[in-house]
Amino acid sequence: MLQESINEDKSVPFTDLILIQLVNPTLSQSSVNKTRVNQTHLSGNATIDVNVNQTFMSSQSVAPFVHNDVPVTPNHRDHDTMDGDEVFIKNLNDTDKIRLSYRVSSSMIRRIGANSVQVSFPLDILLSPDDIAEYNNIMSFIFRIKRSKFVLDQLLFIHKETTGLTELKVKSASVNVTKGKNDMTPAQRDMKTFYHKLNLLRGTLIHFVNNLQHYVATRVGDRLIPITKHLTSCVSGRRNGVERVGR
Amino acid sequence: MAWNELADEIKSAKDFDYLIDFHQRYLSSIRDKCLLNKNVSRLRLLITRILDMSMVLKSLYDIAPSYASLGVATKEKLNANYEKIVDDFNQSHKLLTTVLHQIVQQKRLPHLEDLLVKLNYNNYYNYNAFALTKK
Numbered sequence: 001m002l003q004e005s006i007n008e009d010k011s012v013p014f015t016d017l018i019l020i021q022l023v024n025p026t027l028s029q030s031s032v033n034k035t036r037v038n039q040t041h042l043s044g045n046a047t048i049d050v051n052v053n054q055t056f057m058s059s060q061s062v063a064p065f066v067h068n069d070v071p072v073t074p075n076h077r078d079h080d081t082m083d084g085d086e087v088f089i090k091n092l093n094d095t096d097k098i099r100l101s102y103r104v105s106s107s108m109i110r111r112i113g114a115n116s117v118q119v120s121f122p123l124d125i126l127l128s129p130d131d132i133a134e135y136n137n138i139m140s141f142i143f144r145i146k147r148s149k150f151v152l153d154q155l156l157f158i159h160k161e162t163t164g165l166t167e168l169k170v171k172s173a174s175v176n177v178t179k180g181k182n183d184m185t186p187a188q189r190d191m192k193t194f195y196h197k198l199n200l201l202r203g204t205l206i207h208f209v210n211n212l213q214h215y216v217a218t219r220v221g222d223r224l225i226p227i228t229k230h231l232t233s234c235v236s237g238r239r240n241g242v243e244r245v246g247r
Numbered sequence: 248m249a250w251n252e253l254a255d256e257i258k259s260a261k262d263f264d265y266l267i268d269f270h271q272r273y274l275s276s277i278r279d280k281c282l283l284n285k286n287v288s289r290l291r292l293l294i295t296r297i298l299d300m301s302m303v304l305k306s307l308y309d310i311a312p313s314y315a316s317l318g319v320a321t322k323e324k325l326n327a328n329y330e331k332i333v334d335d336f337n338q339s340h341k342l343l344t345t346v347l348h349q350i351v352q353q354k355r356l357p358h359l360e361d362l363l364v365k366l367n368y369n370n371y372y373n374y375n376a377f378a379l380t381k382k
Contacts, residue, residue, distance in 0.1 A: 141291075205297070
C-alpha cells in the first residue's frame with residue numbers, strides 16, 4: 001500500500017519527497033510565497049519575529065516548528081492572524097513594538113510544544129512525535145537565546161532614547177552631561193551611577209549571550225541552516241511535482 | 248553529522264530502517280550540542296537562568312529614567328535587585344564554567360571545550376568573579 005502510493009507519482013522520487021517534507025512539512029508553493037510576503041511585511045516592524053528569522057534561523061527553518069501556532073497576545077487588538085500563520089502588528093510606536101515583542105517571544109517559547117506541528121505523509125514515517133518534540137525543544141532553546149539577545153540589544157536603544165546621545169534628559173531635572181560631574185546634583189549623579197552599573201551588567205550579559213549564540217550558530221546552526229538552503233533547491237527543482245503531489 | 252550527510256543518506260538509503268536510524272543519530276548530535284541530554288541538564292538550567300536575567304535587567308532599565316525622582320527606600324530596593332542579579336550571574340556563571348571544565352576533563356568533547364573557551368573568556372571570569380559586586 002505504501003509502495004503503491006509512493007510509485008503513483010514518478011516525477012518525485014520518494015527520497016526527495018522526504019527531503020522536501022523534512023525541510024518543510026507543510027510545503028507548497030503558495031505557502032512559500034506567503035512566507036516571503038510575511039517576511040517583507042514584518043521587516044518594517046522591529047519585532048522579535050524578524051530578528052529571530054534574519055540571523056541564523058530563517059523563517060523557513062522556523063516555520064515547520066511554529067506553523068499554525070504563531071502566538072498572538074489575546075488581549076491586544078493590534079494583532080491580527082491571517083490563515084493561522086501570520087502575525088501583523090500595526091499602528092504601534094517603537095516602544096510598544098518592543099514591549100509587545102517581549103510578550104510575543106515569551107508566548108512563542110511557551111507555546112512551542114509537541115502538539116504544534118502535524119507532520120504529513122511521508123515525513124510522518126520518518127519523524128515520530130518524540131522526534132518532533134526534540135525539534136521543538138531545540139527550537140525553543142534557540143528562541144530563548146535570540147530573545148535574550150534581542151532584549152539586551154534593544155536596551156541600548158532604550159537607554160539612548162531615554163537619555164539622548166549627548167544630553168541627559170530627565171523629566172524631574174534637566175541637566176547637560178557636558179557640564180561635568182561637579183555641576184550635577186546628587187540625585188542626578190546617583191542616576192548616572194545607576195545607569196553605569198546597569199550598562200556594566202548589560203555588557204557582561206551580552207558577552208555571555210553573544211558567545212552562546214555564536215556557539216549555537218557554529219555548532220548547531222550548520223546543521224539547521226542547510227535545511228533552508230535545501231528548501232530553495234527543492235522548491236525550484238521540484239515545484240511542479242510538489243504541486244501535483246499537493247493536489 | 249551535518250545536514251549534507253543526512254541528505255546524502257536519504258537519497259542513497261535502500262533500507263528505511265537504516266534511514267530512521269541515521270536520522271536518529273543526526274537528531275542526537277544536535278541534541279548533544281544544544282545540551283538537551285539529561286546528563287547535562289544542569290548546564291542547560293544554568294544557561295536558561297542567565298538568559299532570563301536579561302528580562303530582569305530590562306525591568307531595571309524601564310525604571311532607570313525616573314530614578315532621580317524615586318525615594319530613598321525605592322532606590323535601595325532597586326540597588327539590592329541589581330546586586331542580586333549580579334550575584335546570581337556570577338554564581339551561575341562560575342558554576343557553569345566549573346561544571347563544563349569538569350565534563351571536558353573527564354571526556355573529550357570538542358563542542359563543550361569550544362563553549363567553555365567562549366564563555367570563560369580566556370579564564371577572565373575565573374580570576375575576576377564578583378568583580379561587578381565590588382564596584
